[in-house]
Amino acid sequence: MSTREAKIAQSETRIFKAVFPNTTNHYDTLFGGTAMQLMDEVAFITATRFSRQRMVTVSSDRIDFTKPIPAATIVELVGKVTYLGNTSLKVRVDIFVEQMYSDEREKAVSGEFTFVALDENKKPVRILE
Amino acid sequence: MSTREAKIAQSETRIFKAVFPNTTNHYDTLFGGTAMQLMDEVAFITATRFSRQRMVTVSSDRIDFTKPIPAATIVELVGKVTYLGNTSLKVRVDIFVEQMYSDEREKAVSGEFTFVALDENKKPVRILE
Amino acid sequence: MSTREAKIAQSETRIFKAVFPNTTNHYDTLFGGTAMQLMDEVAFITATRFSRQRMVTVSSDRIDFTKPIPAATIVELVGKVTYLGNTSLKVRVDIFVEQMYSDEREKAVSGEFTFVALDENKKPVRILE
């Protein structure tokens, strides 16, 4: 495994969350905006743990909400670096939904976020490998 | 003005928000995920107020975070219907940043969200005009 | 339209919000305190956008909760400057409730907030026009 592959594996970041009433809408499913907030958080942590530099979100690519996420389930968000440029990188985030009382698990949402590394003067800076 | 244009104008939806410490990261700017959560909320309200039907987010297109949003500013989110299909519609959301103590105001973020109208059995249904 | 009228019109501030389970009490209506928090936020933004000075809340006048605000509705808060003194101003805030699936809309709550402009030493200072 190359250094880059090792760094990608080691910076993979996971967040589990129980879908309780304080995160759901009146259709009793996880509010789309709450999903996006969690996705950006896991993407930011993944990017920072990969580069150990100051990273800011510059864009999110198309996000598909393939399946609704019902209340009283468990979600796992997984963030992984998928592209590395000079001053930017991309993180893919998948959300999996697990039933609480069975082993059923499926992918519900996925999207990709682009981050840029900034120096102390907030200018783009090379991402170190 | 056609009926559709009137409905689009009337469903335009605005949210102002003061950027206080409970919504910022350690760079003292609005957390990207918080911006996305607000964008989805304003988009959802715009879509619902246009159609008066049960709408769910199916995707967000590319969102560009053109400028950081510093703490101690005011943001205005504006949602507007930009496309109307048979069972789906698109809402564009812009975020403007206003300085508190000057009239300076500029666009900081924009993105587009796609919603589908569902009937009581959660099947896609025609959006009524 | 005078300068003052123009400034009042331009500082009018709107916040839409979907009433979801994280803002309701066990009667399934918007908690009064949550309504008050949103009213103060919209009043503060209105006062700041009118004066572009440092404004603090000094009092709220009587607030009438005319109608309960049920879950699964949409509310719009509207803030507007209604009085301008030397160092203080008043902002009226109305909350309208909209049904999600019909065009029904009515006023549910209204109140008035008084703000004072402060200088850097936290002393009252004339509001500039």
Place this chain on the structure above:
Amino acid sequence: MSTREAKIAQSETRIFKAVFPNTTNHYDTLFGGTAMQLMDEVAFITATRFSRQRMVTVSSDRIDFTKPIPAATIVELVGKVTYLGNTSLKVRVDIFVEQMYSDEREKAVSGEFTFVALDENKKPVRILE
């Protein structure tokens, strides 16, 4: 002490809270709306504990924010029934600010809330003594 006085004493309700960054604005003081939300919560609990009936807020009287509440202090909210009518009652709420590292304590905010008792059909009903 009469039964009523005993019930008033016994329903007195207190909430202490540490003023941390998640409740303050960019002036580093407790946001007015957060104070109002806490005041309505303590008033609601006081009214419910007095009557043991279903109570809803119908109005708040003038609330004076006499002194700002700085970050890194402790506040105590005290709610007490001050008037008892046929179907309504009033609760006075005072907020005291305590310094963390001295015994200094002073009243910062006070206001009065009116509640009505409702029966199962949401009609006003006599408050039992």
Place this chain on the structure above:
Amino acid sequence: MSTREAKIAQSETRIFKAVFPNTTNHYDTLFGGTAMQLMDEVAFITATRFSRQRMVTVSSDRIDFTKPIPAATIVELVGKVTYLGNTSLKVRVDIFVEQMYSDEREKAVSGEFTFVALDENKKPVRILE
């Protein structure tokens, strides 16, 4: 009453809270973690109000969740200093559950927290009496 007993009595700290949907899990009871967060907050305020020094949590002893806390009840947390060492003290926290519409009240949770007093260099320092 000795000075210490007077200080213990005077630093007793109470927080009432209504158990609304934003604090409950899908079993419609108060989430254990929310109870622990409130317990730590009341313990921290009690410790600070006793010593008027900079206090940090170093451990929590065994916490027993004797009874579930259902939605639509009222809880009261009571914090009281139970042990005073040279640089540390212990605070006991009890949570009582009250029914809203009857006088029924019982203890549901209790636990003990240990705090250490720190000086400006974050070194343990004697707690003053």
Place this chain on the structure above:
Amino acid sequence: MSTREAKIAQSETRIFKAVFPNTTNHYDTLFGGTAMQLMDEVAFITATRFSRQRMVTVSSDRIDFTKPIPAATIVELVGKVTYLGNTSLKVRVDIFVEQMYSDEREKAVSGEFTFVALDENKKPVRILE
């Protein structure tokens, strides 16, 4: 690897979180109560994912806050089943702190939570393997 070991490995649950201003106290460290809330959440998800039964927290053992968790760090919570009885199990939760801009990582907090499996009538029930 036995079935039980496989289930323990597969139910291991991780939550990463960035320590931002909305979770810190006035010492600029993660509030102890917020740490406990996250620990209970990761423990609950671990217990549920192990048993796929209805689990409730009955107690937490002593929790040691060995090191403060400063703002602008990243924490990882890891939950793992450590004991399996007839109707109860224990989950150990460790919190690791990672610096954002270096590979430094150390354990800051650890504790153990006990859960009981309940049937539909809320009676303890055997945990299935």
